[in-house]
Amino acid sequence: MAAVMRLVYRSSLSSAMGQKYVAFSSTAKADVRAGQALPEKVKIVEVGPRDGLQNEKTMVPTETKINLIDMLSASGLPVIEATSFVSPKWVPQMADQVEVMKGIDRKPGVSYPVLTPNLKGFQAAIKAGALEVAIFGAASELFSKKNINCSVDESLQRFDEVMKAAKEAGVPVRGYVSCVLGCPYEGKVAPEKVAHVAKRLYSMGCYEISLGDTIGVGTPGSMSKMLEVVSREVPVNALAVHCHDTYGQALANILVALQMGISVVDSSVAGLGGCPYAQGASGNVATEDVVYMLHGLGIQTGVDLSKLMDAGAFICRTLNRKTNSKVAQATCKL
Amino acid sequence: MGNVPTTVKHCLSYEQIIQDYPWLKRWLLEEKTNTGHEFPEFVKIVEVGPRDGLQNEKEIVPTGVKIQLIDMLSGTGLPVIEATSFVSSKWVPQMADHTDVLRGIQRAPHVRYPVLTPNMQGFQDAVAAGATEVAVFGSASETFSKKNINCSIDESMVRFKEVINTAKERQIPVRGYVSCALGCPHEGYIEPSKVSEVAKSLYELGCYEISLGDTIGVGTPGSMFKMLQSVMKEVPTNALAVHCHDTYGQALPNILTALQMGVCVVDSAVAGLGGCPYAQGSSGNVSTEDVLYMLHGMGIETGVNLAKVIEAGDFICNALHRETNSKVAKARGRTL
Numbered sequence: 001m002a003a004v005m006r007l008v009y010r011s012s013l014s015s016a017m018g019q020k021y022v023a024f025s026s027t028a029k030a031d032v033r034a035g036q037a038l039p040e041k042v043k044i045v046e047v048g049p050r051d052g053l054q055n056e057k058t059m060v061p062t063e064t065k066i067n068l069i070d071m072l073s074a075s076g077l078p079v080i081e082a083t084s085f086v087s088p089k090w091v092p093q094m095a096d097q098v099e100v101m102k103g104i105d106r107k108p109g110v111s112y113p114v115l116t117p118n119l120k121g122f123q124a125a126i127k128a129g130a131l132e133v134a135i136f137g138a139a140s141e142l143f144s145k146k147n148i149n150c151s152v153d154e155s156l157q158r159f160d161e162v163m164k165a166a167k168e169a170g171v172p173v174r175g176y177v178s179c180v181l182g183c184p185y186e187g188k189v190a191p192e193k194v195a196h197v198a199k200r201l202y203s204m205g206c207y208e209i210s211l212g213d214t215i216g217v218g219t220p221g222s223m224s225k226m227l228e229v230v231s232r233e234v235p236v237n238a239l240a241v242h243c244h245d246t247y248g249q250a251l252a253n254i255l256v257a258l259q260m261g262i263s264v265v266d267s268s269v270a271g272l273g274g275c276p277y278a279q280g281a282s283g284n285v286a287t288e289d290v291v292y293m294l295h296g297l298g299i300q301t302g303v304d305l306s307k308l309m310d311a312g313a314f315i316c317r318t319l320n321r322k323t324n325s326k327v328a329q330a331t332c333k334l
Numbered sequence: 335m336g337n338v339p340t341t342v343k344h345c346l347s348y349e350q351i352i353q354d355y356p357w358l359k360r361w362l363l364e365e366k367t368n369t370g371h372e373f374p375e376f377v378k379i380v381e382v383g384p385r386d387g388l389q390n391e392k393e394i395v396p397t398g399v400k401i402q403l404i405d406m407l408s409g410t411g412l413p414v415i416e417a418t419s420f421v422s423s424k425w426v427p428q429m430a431d432h433t434d435v436l437r438g439i440q441r442a443p444h445v446r447y448p449v450l451t452p453n454m455q456g457f458q459d460a461v462a463a464g465a466t467e468v469a470v471f472g473s474a475s476e477t478f479s480k481k482n483i484n485c486s487i488d489e490s491m492v493r494f495k496e497v498i499n500t501a502k503e504r505q506i507p508v509r510g511y512v513s514c515a516l517g518c519p520h521e522g523y524i525e526p527s528k529v530s531e532v533a534k535s536l537y538e539l540g541c542y543e544i545s546l547g548d549t550i551g552v553g554t555p556g557s558m559f560k561m562l563q564s565v566m567k568e569v570p571t572n573a574l575a576v577h578c579h580d581t582y583g584q585a586l587p588n589i590l591t592a593l594q595m596g597v598c599v600v601d602s603a604v605a606g607l608g609g610c611p612y613a614q615g616s617s618g619n620v621s622t623e624d625v626l627y628m629l630h631g632m633g634i635e636t637g638v639n640l641a642k643v644i645e646a647g648d649f650i651c652n653a654l655h656r657e658t659n660s661k662v663a664k665a666r667g668r669t670l
Contacts, residue, residue: 216665219631220590248624248661249631252586255555281665289583296554296584326583330551330616 039263041300043078045210045240046287048315049100050081050115052272054093055283056319062096064318066103071311072269073107076303077287081134082112085121101128113174117148119161126169133166134174135159137201139194140183143214147178156200163204175201176242180211180226181218181253184277191229199233208238210266213253215277216246220256227260240264243285245324246275250285251293258299265290270312271324286325288312374598376635378413380545380575381622383650384435385416385450387607389428390618391654397431399653401438406646407604408442411638412622416469417447420456433463448509452483457497461504468501469509470494472536474529475518478549482513491535498540510541511577515561516553516588519612526564534568543573545601548588550612551581555591562595575599578620580659581610585620586628593634600625605647606659621660623647 049069053060065083072080082104088095097114106112113132116122125133137156138144144152166173179186180194198209211230213223223241231239241257241264243250254265268284275283291303309328316323323329384404388395395403400418407415417439423430432449441447448467451457460468472490473479479487494510501508514521515529533544546565553561558576565574576592576599578585589600603619610618626640644663651658658664 219628221632246661246665247627248586248621249628251583252590252628255587255590275665282661286583292582293554293584293587297556326581326617330581330610330613332615 038258038297038299039261041263041302042258042294043240043264044287044290044301044303045079045081045264045266046072046077046269047081047242047266047284048072048269048272048287050084050094051266052268052270052284054084054091055273055276056093056321057274058319058321059093060318062099062103064315065096065100068269068311068315069100069104069112071307071314073105073110075307075311076301077110077308078302079111079113082114084115085125085128085130086115086117087121098124098128101125101130116162118158119165122162122165126171130171132172132174133162134176135162135201135206136176136178137197138178138183139189139197140179140186142185143179143183146185152197156197156204159201159204163206167205173206175204175206175209176212177201177209178212178214180230181213181222182215184215191226194226195230195233198230198239202234202238208240208264209234210240210242210264212242212266213244213250215275216244216249216281216283218243218253219247219249220252223253223256224260227257227262231260236261237263240266242266244275244283245271245285246281246283251289254285254290255293258297265294269308269325270316270328272315272319282324284324286312286323286327288323288325288327292327373593373632373634374596376598376637377593377629378575378599379622379625379636379638380414380416380599380601381407381412381604382416382577382601382619383407383603383605383607383622385419385429386601387603387605387619389419389426390608390611391428391656392609393654393656394428395650395653397434397438399650400431400435403604403646403650403653404435404439404447406649407643408440408445410642410646411636412445412643413637414446414448417449419450420460420463420465421450421452422456433459436460436463436465451497453493454496454500457500461506465506467507467509468497469511470497470536470541471511471513472532473513474524474532475514475521477520478514478518481520487532491539494536495539502540507542508540510536510539510544511547512536512544513547513549515546516548516557517550519550526561529561530565530568533565533574537569537573543575543599544569545575545577545599547577547601548579548585550610551579551584551616551618553578553588554582554584555587558588558591559595562592562597566595571596572598575601577601579610579618580606580620581613581616581618586624589620589625590628600629604643604660605651605663607650607654617659619659621647621658621662623658623660623662627662 083097083100084094113134114125114130116125116133177197243253267287267290269287271286273283275281291305312328418432418435419429420432448469449460449465451460451468498508512532574597578588602622602625604622606621608618610616647663
């Protein structure tokens with residue numbers, strides 16, 4: 001009886017209020033707008049030691065990398081991408097991958113994923129003590145060919161072996177999708193293509209898919225459209241955003257992503273890592289600036305901003321460069 | 335079965351259901367606004383580079399360069415360009431050539447050129463120089479008011495009242511600024527209610543628009559939301575503007591938040607001119623180019639040609655021997 005009454009109730013509401021009734025189901029999708037329903041906690045994935053240093057011109061000594069990672073561990077960051085098991089022929093900055101992995105002081109509760117582009121890299125990573133790995137796919141065919149010399153599908157097939165080995169070893173795998181909001185070669189990238197690659201990675205067994213705006217061209221407009229499409233294929237709690245600040249849009253894009261239910265954000269201390277596609281332009285968004293925004297929104301991150309800034313100041317001194325973080329610039333009293 | 339009579343009542347009467355579930359009406363109304371249009375379709379950009387920007391640059395810019403900058407900006411489609419400031423040159427030497435600038439620029443039709451007028455003297459000089467719109471500055475922080483313009487907030491309102499009344503007689507529109515809306519370099523946290531109080535005073539005195547300034551750029555979408563929520567109770571949303579500083583990199587998300595709340599006027603400065611006098615070496619105004627890039631990417635109209643703004647930015651940065659603060663300008667033209 002109650003169920004029938006509920007039905008009658010609903011349909012009468014509908015006729016009584018016509019269009020407004022449409023509100024019911026769409027409102028249920030958590031119509032998150034300014035000031036409403038943001039995640040209580042956001043997990044920050046710190047990519048400075050890998051994505052950041054990999055894209056810096058200066059080669060950083062192993063000792064410095066280890067120090068940096070240890071300082072970041074002390075700041076409360078839950079995930080710190082430590083290094084990359086790519087061949088040193090391609091990425092000389094990451095040639096000391098094994099020493100770095102073995103040299104860092106692992107803080108309990110902190111994850112130290114490493115990039116593994118193929119089975120060989122995976123095996124080397126496990127041998128060096130890695131407990132989590134990451135693989136990469138592109139949402140753009142041209143980018144895939146130019147970057148790793150094969151099509152998107154071929155690249156995902158290569159990762160099949162890594163996924164199998166990881167499953168056997170009980171090692172979680174994170175998936176990255178690059179060029180989600182634009183490609184330096186193809187220009188516009190269809191959200192459906194992004195969803196296709198994200199879905200493949202997810203169904204292959206990646207526990208989380210990080211969607212990367214590789215050249216930073218995205219805006220809140222393209223970010224929300226892309227996330228709308230992708231979140232139909234991959235649950236939103238398995239998604240992360242990896243925004244580049246090349247056009248200054250990163251924080252606005254991250255805000256929109258949070259409003260759509262994303263609660264994992266990649267960033268790089270001091271905004272390390274320029275953009276290889278726009279000379280002199282910035283790349284990764286600065287972790288300090290992200291944390292400042294999140295804390296201002298009352299969102300917990302577990303990160304101690306002042307310790308984070310210490311780590312940023314340290315690496316910038318060593319690299320002899322200015323920080324890309326505006327928060328660090330503003331609070332620095334030099 | 336006990337629920338049946340109530341439910342039937344609700345089926346038959348919208349008024350009855352709203353009476354019993356008052357939150358439902360608000361929910362449905364919000365949804366109506368939200369599904370209507372999440373963001374404004376059009377945003378008016380108020381370009382403050384030539385005044386707020388140059389005023390805070392270390393180098394003093396020759397009059398000829400200022401005029402050229404404003405003329406270039408006039409050709410970009412920007413609807414409002416703050417040209418100069420009629421403050422005593424003792425306090426702001428960078429704006430000492432205010433009369434020459436105002437007389438020297440080539441005014442484009444459909445573009446407005448407001449100037450700052452802190453008091454009657456400044457107002458009269460501005461009118462004599464041909465000003466057709468003026469602006470006054472209030473502060474949400476007592477300490478900032480005393481340190482900046484040497485009087486309390488109330489005293490400043492008395493000064494502004496004079497200016498606004500005289501402006502009304504001459505049919506000259508007046509824009510009101512509220513500084514320290516999200517934080518003060520001296521007082522720290524500023525209560526949103528204080529901001530609304532000052533905004534309301536300026537609005538009731540006769541300002542057609544109130545620009546809420548995050549003077550030291552400390553605001554975040556969290557504090558922006560709370561402040562706007564408070565101010566919107568006292569001043570109609572369509573009379574509000576946001577003037578965000580990018581000192582902590584928060585300007586664009588703050589502007590986004592304001593847009594989501596219905597604000598559709600944004601202040602910005604070409605090339606992000608104007609450092610922050612309270613955080614040495616830091617940036618100040620948000621760059622017009624970066625704001626435009628975001629708005630256009632969201633499908634919001636501004637009427638402004640981004641490429642031409644970048645050109646104007648290049649010009650002034652060359653003249654100032656400095657790099658642009660705009661990330662878009664830095665990145666543009668260097669991508670593959």
